[in-house]
Amino acid sequence: QKEVEQNSGPLSVPEGAIASLNCTYSDRGSQSFFWYRQYSGKSPELIMFIYSNGDKEDGRFTAQLNKASQYVSLLIRDSQPSDSATYLCAVKKSGGGADGLTFGKGTHLIIQP
């Protein structure tokens, strides 16, 4: 089982709709969860982080965490063509400490005008 799994896509969503991106992780000891956006040829850009079970909202983005199911998701409301990118789910195995982030391979999102 891969440590962090994402559907590679492409996920195609019409403009204005809600895009739903999902991620599962294998290490129950994981404490911190991150969503990064990466445009082709560019570096990852932090979208959101979440540490506690439940929902966390920031503008058009909502991150959802369910530690019992080892599941993280990102919802993008009112999707725009500029949201078209690869979305990377990342997990940190401990609340603090020396570990780097473990990334999924990313989901390629396409917002259709």
Place this chain on the structure above:
Amino acid sequence: NAGVMQNPRHLVRRRGQEARLRCSPMKGHSHVYWYRQLPEEGLKFMVYLQKENIIDESGMPKERFSAEFPKEGPSILRIQQVVRGDSAAYFCASTAGEGDTQYFGPGTRLTVL
């Protein structure tokens, strides 16, 4: 620009040469992480450094790769005797402290001919 800086942005080396990649963390940050992104692959953690200390190098290949973060100056990722399989994008990220959110630099695209 107070963001994470990396140079060079593009580096071309022939097999057997050495590659040196530099990373200057965000102002006020003293923790640096290096990641490698192979074509069509996710980001993989390589090494975590603080000033003058390697904290976690569990993701570093055992041979040819080394990293340092001296008291003065940027962090350096050094690849000796490069091979074609080293061709990738190398990103560094910085934080102010352990467990903090990581912000990525623009990356160095290494091409080995």
